[in-house]
Amino acid sequence: MLRLEQVSLTFNEGTMDEKSALQDVNINLDTGEFLTVIGSNGAGKSTLMNVISGSVIPDTGNVFIDNKAVTPMQEHKRSQMIGRVFQDPMAGTAPSMTIEENLALAWARNKKRTFKLGVNKKRKNLFQEHLETLNLGLENRLSAKVGLLSGGERQALSLLMATFTEPSILMLDEHTAALDPSRAELITNITDNIVKKFELTTLMVTHNMQQALDLGSRLIMMDKGQIILDVSGEEKQNLTIEKLLNEFQRIRGEQMANDKAVLG
Amino acid sequence: MFISMFGAVETGLLYALMALGVYLSFRVLDFPDLTVDGSFVTGAAVSAVLIVNGQSPLTATVLAVLAGFAAGCVTGLIHTKGKINPLLSGILMMIALYSINLRIMGGQSNVPLLNQSTVFSSITSFWENLHLSAPFNSVLTAIGISNTPSTWGVLFFSLLLTLIVKYITDYFLKTEVGLALRATGDNKKMIRSFSANTDGLIILGIGLSNALVAMSGALIAQQGGFADAGMGVGMIIIGLASVIIGEAIFGTKSIARTTLAVIGGAIIYRMVVSLALRVDFLETGDMKLITAIIVVAALITPKVLESRREKRRRLRKRKELANAATTKKGADQDAAT
Numbered sequence: 116m117l118r119l120e121q122v123s124l125t126f127n128e129g130t131m132d133e134k135s136a137l138q139d140v141n142i143n144l145d146t147g148e149f150l151t152v153i154g155s156n157g158a159g160k161s162t163l164m165n166v167i168s169g170s171v172i173p174d175t176g177n178v179f180i181d182n183k184a185v186t187p188m189q190e191h192k193r194s195q196m197i198g199r200v201f202q203d204p205m206a207g208t209a210p211s212m213t214i215e216e217n218l219a220l221a222w223a224r225n226k227k228r229t230f231k232l233g234v235n236k237k238r239k240n241l242f243q244e245h246l247e248t249l250n251l252g253l254e255n256r257l258s259a260k261v262g263l264l265s266g267g268e269r270q271a272l273s274l275l276m277a278t279f280t281e282p283s284i285l286m287l288d289e290h291t292a293a294l295d296p297s298r299a300e301l302i303t304n305i306t307d308n309i310v311k312k313f314e315l316t317t318l319m320v321t322h323n324m325q326q327a328l329d330l331g332s333r334l335i336m337m338d339k340g341q342i343i344l345d346v347s348g349e350e351k352q353n354l355t356i357e358k359l360l361n362e363f364q365r366i367r368g369e370q371m372a373n374d375k376a377v378l379g
Numbered sequence: 380m381f382i383s384m385f386g387a388v389e390t391g392l393l394y395a396l397m398a399l400g401v402y403l404s405f406r407v408l409d410f411p412d413l414t415v416d417g418s419f420v421t422g423a424a425v426s427a428v429l430i431v432n433g434q435s436p437l438t439a440t441v442l443a444v445l446a447g448f449a450a451g452c453v454t455g456l457i458h459t460k461g462k463i464n465p466l467l468s469g470i471l472m473m474i475a476l477y478s479i480n481l482r483i484m485g486g487q488s489n490v491p492l493l494n495q496s497t498v499f500s501s502i503t504s505f506w507e508n509l510h511l512s513a514p515f516n517s518v519l520t521a522i523g524i525s526n527t528p529s530t531w532g533v534l535f536f537s538l539l540l541t542l543i544v545k546y547i548t549d550y551f552l553k554t555e556v557g558l559a560l561r562a563t564g565d566n567k568k569m570i571r572s573f574s575a576n577t578d579g580l581i582i583l584g585i586g587l588s589n590a591l592v593a594m595s596g597a598l599i600a601q602q603g604g605f606a607d608a609g610m611g612v613g614m615i616i617i618g619l620a621s622v623i624i625g626e627a628i629f630g631t632k633s634i635a636r637t638t639l640a641v642i643g644g645a646i647i648y649r650m651v652v653s654l655a656l657r658v659d660f661l662e663t664g665d666m667k668l669i670t671a672i673i674v675v676a677a678l679i680t681p682k683v684l685e686s687r688r689e690k691r692r693r694l695r696k697r698k699e700l701a702n703a704a705t706t707k708k709g710a711d712q713d714a715a716t
Binding site: 194195197199201205206208209210211212219221224228229230232233234276277 | 550551553554555556557558559561562565566568569570571572573574575576577
């Protein structure tokens with residue numbers, strides 16, 4: 116479903132700020148797999164996301180989605196196949212437009228946009244049905260401006276918008292990091308439900324080790340642009356934070372530097 | 380007085396088309412597009428030259444609109460493909476259009492349309508055949524206005540055209556493409572992640588915006604009887620003034636409301652200008668200064684009003700609290716005695 120082959124990327128090559136963001140990264144994700152990606156700041160998690168989404172082009176290597184090489188494809192073409200939720204709750208929706216208009220924008224993701232009305236009766240009903248699954252009462256506020264929603268509500272809406280067209284890949288970029296603990300838990304639960312319901316192939320980046328352990332069927336740990344740990348199945352089920360930290364120490368011969376990665 | 384106000388509404392309705400164009404770029408796309416100063420003249424020049432060369436006024440106007448669309452698309456291309464800042468892209472195009480407009484007008488800086496048949500001459504003669512002006516004028520004389528306008532045809536035609544363009548704009552902004560266009564102005568990162576080509580949408584949006592501006596230019600030239608290389612100077616500010624005044628007075632609750640507000644703003648702007656010009660001290664050359672002052676006033680007034688409202692609200696709250704405290708104190712004392 117998603118395959119990365121020998122992807123490497125260096126920023127600011129030949130200058131003092133040279134940074135190898137990704138080094139020979141290989142990932143093969145099967146249909147329906149839910150991969151969580153952890154690592155400290157600067158480990159290359161976000162770059163990995165950007166390479167898959169197409170906002171950054173890798174120096175070498177290839178990205179395949181549904182066995183199609185997408186590396187030369189422009190970002191907006193590629194995003195027909197990729198649903199994305201960002202860390203910033205403001206980033207995933209258009210604030211001055213209404214809930215139904217936002218959903219209409221998302222609805223058109225894998226279709227050709229036409230000169231027909233974006234919101235009609237039939238679609239309103241469809242949007243309402245989907246909003247009901249969030250249990251936030253948003254189905255009664257279809258014509259409210261999204262800018263008036265709280266961060267948690269906006270993130271839940273973003274999640275719905277990213278998924279209800281059933282994209283080939285769902286990418287979650289620390290999508291609960293900006294929320295308070297109770298809202299974060301709510302979004303985590305909604306994520307779990309939606310991913311199961313649509314059987315989405317998912318890639319989630321997180322700083323929160325507990326979340327990475329709770330969610331998903333597979334886990335990779337990144338450090339300095341490399342994948343240093345890749346566990347799935349039963350091994351992943353039995354993982355604990357302690358084991359993860361020990362593993363990191365064993366592989367890297369040093370303590371994990373970032374407290375935020377542990378506590379966050 | 381009445382005649383000058385009547386004229387202000389007439390031209391205001393035609394300038395409203397330009398203001399709607401500015402609304403599309405400035406508000407919907409969040410793209411401060413200065414191409415307007417050039418494309419307004421392009422519209423005027425293309426239609427004037429074609430009419431002088433014997434084309435029908437309708438064909439001339441349609442081609443003027445297309446020319447404006449093309450000019451806007453080039454600005455969009457410079458910005459998106461050339462990755463040049465929006466303001467600079469617009470200025471570059473505005474400068475380029477100055478020369479292009481002179482070329483269109485065959486090197487002259489002014490093309491007169493005296494005694495040519497224009498959209499308005501056909502409208503006026505059509506209207507007079509209906510004999511509809513007389514009843515309106517008799518109403519005016521009845522309420523004591525003796526100076527009646529020569530024709531009502533231009534007013535009604537302008538009103539009809541502007542409203543049609545308004546409804547098409549409203550509808551367009553609700554279509555799937557229109558929604559994507561609005562999202563481009565609102566949150567580019569988001570709409571790109573929903574597979575919209577933001578570059579294409581910006582080019583389309585700026586193109587449509589300048590098509591409206593050119594339509595306005597073409598009609599103003601035909602109404603005024605000439606196209607002039609300098610007639611677009613400061614046009615973007617007039618457009619902005621209309622948008623800002625309209626929004627401040629009529630509100631921005633929905634798209635339909637906002638576009639109506641923009642039209643209203645354009646008319647009010649014209650009325651304020653013609654009132655200002657009746658002051659003996661002011662001359663035609665002061666127009667641009669008056670415009671600048673109107674825009675500054677329109678931008679500042681709502682903020683001042685808002686902060687005064689807030690202040691009064693806070694004062695009231697404090698007074699209520701103080702009153703409550705004294706009554707409570709009084710009650711306590713009563714209880715003690």
